[in-house]
Amino acid sequence: MSEAVAFLERVKSRLLSTGWRKYGLGNPEGPNCLVGAAYWETWLLHGNTYSSWTYSANERWALIALWGFDYKLDDTFYSALEKLTNWNDEEHRTFNEVIARIDDAIVRLKEEEAA
Secondary structure (H helix, E strand, O other): OOHHHHHHHHHHHHHHHHOEOOOOOOOOOOOEOHHHHHHHHHHHHOOOOOOOOOOOHHHHHHHHHHHOOOOOOOOOHHHHHHHHHHHHHOOOOOHHHHHHHHHHHHHHHHHHHHO
């Protein structure tokens, strides 16, 4: 399993165990929005020392996979984060849709790796 897939698995596990929310990152104990879960998993992975939105290349690739592979790694990463945040916060959005999006991204990443 790649680091990007493992990262998304941790994000999914966090949402399943600590809960999901709209309109805000939440805190390390949850609940978290989709981007918040990614942020806190990154923070924990790096020894609780992250104080900014800094992601490794694998973590960036995983988050880009959540939106789709329409984005270049460096040029539009934060645009993808903004779009994911807006998508998460849409009025009709459900927890099941968020989990399904993570599952779909995991499949896309595995397909990319196998190609």
